[in-house]
Each structure stands twice: as C-alpha cells, then as structure tokens.
Amino acid sequence: MLLTAAELVLFTSATCSQPHGLLGMHAAKSGKTAGLVVRVFLADVVACDLVEPGADAGADTLHPMERVDDSGLFEVFLPRRKVHFPYQLRATRTNGELRQFHDPYRFLPTVSDRDLYLFNEGNEHRIYEKLGAHPRVIEGVAGVAFAVWAPGAARVSVVGNFNAWDGRYHPMRPLGASGVWELFIPGLGEGELYKFELRTPAGNILIKTDPYGTAFEAPPGNASIVCDPRKHIWGDAVWLERRDSEAHQKDRPISVYEVHLGSWKRRLDDGHRPLTYRELAPALADYCLELGFTHIEIMPVAEHPFDGSWGYQVTGFYAPTQRFGRPEDFAWFVDHLHQRGIGVILDWVPAHFPRDSFALAEFDGTHLYEHADPRQGAHMDWGTLIFNYGRHEVRGFLVANALAWLDRYHLDGLRVDAVASMLYLDYSRKEGEWIPNKYGGRENLEAIAFLRETNRLVKHYYPGVLMIAEESTAFAGISKPVAEGGIGFDFKWNMGWMHDTLKFFQKEPVHRKWHLNEFTFGALYQWSENFVSVFSHDEVVHGKGSMLMKMPALEIRDRAAHLRSLYGHMWAWPGKKLLFMGGEFGQSREWAYAGQLDWHLLKYLDHEGIRLLVRDLNRIYREEPVLGCNDLDGRHFRWINCNDGDITAISYLRHDLAQKTFIATVGHYTPLKRENYRVGVPRKGWWRELINTDSHYYGGSGAGNGGGVHTENIPCDGFEQSLRLVLPPLSTTLFKWTQSEA
Numbered sequence: 001m002l003l004t005a006a007e008l009v010l011f012t013s014a015t016c017s018q019p020h021g022l023l024g025m026h027a028a029k030s031g032k033t034a035g036l037v038v039r040v041f042l043a044d045v046v047a048c049d050l051v052e053p054g055a056d057a058g059a060d061t062l063h064p065m066e067r068v069d070d071s072g073l074f075e076v077f078l079p080r081r082k083v084h085f086p087y088q089l090r091a092t093r094t095n096g097e098l099r100q101f102h103d104p105y106r107f108l109p110t111v112s113d114r115d116l117y118l119f120n121e122g123n124e125h126r127i128y129e130k131l132g133a134h135p136r137v138i139e140g141v142a143g144v145a146f147a148v149w150a151p152g153a154a155r156v157s158v159v160g161n162f163n164a165w166d167g168r169y170h171p172m173r174p175l176g177a178s179g180v181w182e183l184f185i186p187g188l189g190e191g192e193l194y195k196f197e198l199r200t201p202a203g204n205i206l207i208k209t210d211p212y213g214t215a216f217e218a219p220p221g222n223a224s225i226v227c228d229p230r231k232h233i234w235g236d237a238v239w240l241e242r243r244d245s246e247a248h249q250k251d252r253p254i255s256v257y258e259v260h261l262g263s264w265k266r267r268l269d270d271g272h273r274p275l276t277y278r279e280l281a282p283a284l285a286d287y288c289l290e291l292g293f294t295h296i297e298i299m300p301v302a303e304h305p306f307d308g309s310w311g312y313q314v315t316g317f318y319a320p321t322q323r324f325g326r327p328e329d330f331a332w333f334v335d336h337l338h339q340r341g342i343g344v345i346l347d348w349v350p351a352h353f354p355r356d357s358f359a360l361a362e363f364d365g366t367h368l369y370e371h372a373d374p375r376q377g378a379h380m381d382w383g384t385l386i387f388n389y390g391r392h393e394v395r396g397f398l399v400a401n402a403l404a405w406l407d408r409y410h411l412d413g414l415r416v417d418a419v420a421s422m423l424y425l426d427y428s429r430k431e432g433e434w435i436p437n438k439y440g441g442r443e444n445l446e447a448i449a450f451l452r453e454t455n456r457l458v459k460h461y462y463p464g465v466l467m468i469a470e471e472s473t474a475f476a477g478i479s480k481p482v483a484e485g486g487i488g489f490d491f492k493w494n495m496g497w498m499h500d501t502l503k504f505f506q507k508e509p510v511h512r513k514w515h516l517n518e519f520t521f522g523a524l525y526q527w528s529e530n531f532v533s534v535f536s537h538d539e540v541v542h543g544k545g546s547m548l549m550k551m552p553a554l555e556i557r558d559r560a561a562h563l564r565s566l567y568g569h570m571w572a573w574p575g576k577k578l579l580f581m582g583g584e585f586g587q588s589r590e591w592a593y594a595g596q597l598d599w600h601l602l603k604y605l606d607h608e609g610i611r612l613l614v615r616d617l618n619r620i621y622r623e624e625p626v627l628g629c630n631d632l633d634g635r636h637f638r639w640i641n642c643n644d645g646d647i648t649a650i651s652y653l654r655h656d657l658a659q660k661t662f663i664a665t666v667g668h669y670t671p672l673k674r675e676n677y678r679v680g681v682p683r684k685g686w687w688r689e690l691i692n693t694d695s696h697y698y699g700g701s702g703a704g705n706g707g708g709v710h711t712e713n714i715p716c717d718g719f720e721q722s723l724r725l726v727l728p729p730l731s732t733t734l735f736k737w738t739q740s741e742a
Contacts, residue, residue: 151179568732
C-alpha cells in the first residue's frame, strides 16, 4: 500500500478535505520505481479492476486493484508509467453484481477560476448555472456536476441513494480559497436524490439541502433532486416580444389577480387535492380572461416545507414547489398563461429565511447566509433569519435568484415581499435591539444597495419585467429609477391608501361624514410613487374578516352593496389594481389556505353581482385610456368635490392632458337614495353612465340615472355646467362625457 496509515484514516473517519490529492490517478513511487498510482474508495464492493482502454480499438486491459482496507479503499500501482490516461473502474458488488463506470476523481473542476472570482466578488449573475447540481457531459461522459459554497466546512461530501447516504464515499474538493467545494460524479442523472454532508472543524456533522437546488423531495425527506429546469420547449415568443415592446410604457392597464395556487380550486372528486400546475393554468387563464385581469400574481412557489407559511418561509429559493408538479410543469403553467395573454408575477422573498436545520441556517456551521448578531440577523416577529446583504456571495445568491426565475421561467414580474423590513435596521425592534449603520442611522445600507442592484440588473437583462415593492412606510424614492437616486422599483403597493380606504368603508354610514378626510387623504401623496392599489391576502386573514364581512351591515345584500361601491372607487381611483382571490365575488369567510374558495356562492346574485361588477370595471379600465393609461401623473386627476360631508358624497375627474376625454366618478356612501344632487363638470353635453354599482344587474336597488345625463347651464363646483343626478344608495357611479347622446 502506497497510501500511508494516516492518509487511510482520513477516508475511514470521513475527514478527508483534499480527496483529489489522494484519490484518482497520480504520479508515485514504489520503492525506487516511478509510475502511476490509482486509488478509489467504494462502498459495498468486494473486488475492483482498473480498466485501461485499448489502443486503436484494441482490447481493454484490466489491472486488478488491491483492497487495502475493509472500508472500501482500493489501490493499484502501474510501474514505469508517466502519461495519465482516461480509465474506468470495474467493480464487483457484495451481491455479485458487476458494474463498470468512470471514476469521479479523474475529472478536472467544472467551475472555472473566473466563475469563482466573480462569485466571491458578488458579480456572477448566472452563478445558478455553476453552483448546485447540473447534468453535464464532460469528455464524452454523462454525469452530474455538484458545487456548493461552504467556506467554514472542514469536509464536504455529496450523499444520496447512490452511496447509501455515506459521506465517506464522495468527498468534494475545495477550490482554492473561494469557499466552493466541487465534484463531478459520472453516471448520475436527473431524478437522483442528494444532499450535502458537511463536517465542521469541531467535528460536527451537518446534512444540508442544496441552496441552488432546482427541485426538492416533499417533507419530511426534503432531499434535493437532480433536475434540469430547462426541459420545457417554450411557445411564448410573441408574448415576450410584446412585453419587451411595452417596457417603455409603464403607465398602461395593469390589473392583477392575486392567487394562492393551493387553495384557489381543488379536486373534490380526488381527495380534495390541490390542482396541479397543468390543471391550474387553463382554468386560471379562462377565469382571468373572463374577468379582464391582465396579470396573475402567485404567492410564493419557491420550495417551502410548511404549508401554513403560504410560501413565505423559503428553503429552496431556486425550485418551484413540488406540491403542484415538476419544474417543467411550472414552466408549462407560465407558458400557457402567456399564450393566452395573461402575465405572471411571482411573490419573491429575499427579506428572510426560516431556521430549518436542513436548509440555509448556519449552513456550514457558521452564520454563513445570516448575520451572527441577532440584532442584525433575526426577525423576532417571524422567528426567521435575515440575510447578510453585505456579504458578496450572499448578495450574489439573491440577485442571481431573481434573475434565475426570470430566465428559467419567463416570469413577467417580481413582487418583493416585506421591503420595509429590509430598509430599516430597527424594523419592529425596541431600543437596544438593533445596531445603527456606520453613519449612526436606522437605514440598512447593505439591503438598500442590494435592492438597487437587483432592480438595475433585472432591467438590464429583462427590460419588460415589472419590479413591485410591498413597502409600507414613507421611504422616499421606492419607484424612482436607480440612476436618479431611487431604489428602482417600477411600482409600490399603496398600503396607506388601502388602510385609509378600508378604515372609511368599515365605518357605519351614519359616521362616515366625519371621516371623509381619511377617504381623501391619499390624494396628497398619490403621485409621490408609482402606486398599485391593493386589497391583498394580508387583509383577509388572522381574524381581519373577508372583504365582504368587513363591510358594516347585517345582511349580506347590504354588505355586497358596500363592497361594490368600494370596488367602483378602487377602479376609478388612480393606480394599478390588485385584488386577492375570493374578493372578486365577495367570499364570506376568511381565506383558509387548506381549502378552496367558496365557489358555490356564485349561484347567489349578492356574490355573482360583485364578480360581474369586477369584470365590467376591468373592461372599462382597459378600454378607457384616461383610466388605464393615466394612473401615474397627477395632471390627469382633479377633485370636483371632496368635502360634501353632509351627505357623504365625493366626486372627481380623470382626464387626458388634452382635456378631450373626461370620466367623472361620483361616490355616495350612505344607504339613502338622493334626488337632484348637483355635480359640476367641465364640458357641456351628454355624460353617459359607464358604471353604476347599484344596478339591478349587480344585485343593487336599480336606482340610477337612466344611462346618462345632459348638462345644465347651472354653475357648480367651480364649473359653468353641472349635472343633476340621482345618487343611488351605497354606490359609485362613473360618467363619461360625449358631446351628444348619440
């Protein structure tokens, strides 16, 4: 045996940190004779031969290898040989099976020095193609290249069914000082389950899933699965071309249907299971096209072990969840929606990650992805950990993650979750529970730099993709371009408008006249950012009640009237639109992730009427440019009357800059029908009634204005002309000016 006893112990004790220095083919001496030595470490093998390929298609030569240890180490010395050659191994297993294969330890690294340099610098934007597990063909040999970043580990091995999950048999090589460990294993392919076994300097053994894994086993196994995420053949070229052509036109109709895939609809005839990606896509496309939504936004589908987290506690950042199918099924889902004309926005969660021991937390025995100090590295409210955005490799992991979803799955937007928690070091913390930045302030400078870099790179590579922030504070410049000093998002959720509007509509009608300031306050900051008006899943959980049950009434019919008037205002008000599933038909109960929506309610007009109204509001929003293409410029909006508290009525105009098209919105938020209510308007002629939320068609009382009203030469609200209107109870009505009734 040329291997020393100390070197042998490295394998038998699974402590070898430089396996390629001992395994494989190396120059060696046996006594005074120089030659080549080949060593292999194999599980469940009783005999092994080195197979030397024959020259010029001649017969192969077998070199019997000596078993030097019962643990599975074999060695053969080839005297007077200098030139390395490709070889195979022929092993006899304990069950008598004979297997011939290539040695993993004869291949060069699959990650280049340049890749490593850029990765350590945080600038390898496609690192997801280098780290992780990737089926490859090297020197004509098919296998899987594994690579993982674990700078604090003393030894890293790939483990799986192929080696009985024993970390002694496939130790990886460290690539210089990069912290990356790598190994190419020939003969493996897609579908193989694997994890990484890490040994810390203290001797502790950690079993971790792949941070860059593209598919995962269901809990409780949670193993990573070798998977090629690019198998789907895309058919959405027309959609992508149109998306890129609209990149310069940010102000366009965008109406988003927010969906939790596991609870939208279920197969009641098949154990109440969720629909698969391939079942969901046609059903969602049909429904969104009927209702007129331009996009869906799906709550996080990156792999997560706990259903109750709704996907917001991610353990597999690069993998669509296995709950609804394989990665190619998710690609099919997006492709189908694109071909039907529906965009797909994904909830993306770079703000935090869970403490699950098999995932990112203390990945290599150190605080690798998170800050070590809990004052920086822990979310107390959520029980999760915060990424260390100042570490280049962590920032690169997250930036590349955003780009990977857009690259592999053609997504049309990322809605970034919990941005406020990233911007502020003292977010939800008491005095003494946070560390100021280097200037003594509360802003998280590293997280801000990360968000800017992500938004800049997304626009560089995918200019038509939308970046949307869920951000609940008054932090300036969220939707301002990075080049102008902003954070670089396209849009920001308008949480202030949402809270104020809901607060107003939850008041009893008799009290609303005292709270018109809450209703109208949003106009003061409406154009400080590019806003999306939202009623999201956050508003219908944790005891907050459904959208319908928030409304102040006893009867469902009256609650429906309130909700219809609210939606009429939402679609008439400036801002892009987002509505969470179930809200479009006034589901009565709170959303529950473990069931499906209450679709049976659609047989009742109180609910179906709300759905029909949302459909018509979306249609008008898309068809009327003064609504859908003038959301982001305050010059297209004008109050008519915002302080008529006596009868709780408001009115405002949306118009184009040329002032050739006008739509007037009149809201009346008491349960009384009012006659002869006068509203000033800027143009003389016929004002056609576009929408009346109190129409019989939607389940209302049917009060209204007979399809439209002529102006009268009676000054009102600062205009020379006015309309004499009937104000239906609990209603929002939209009127469009035309010169004549015809």
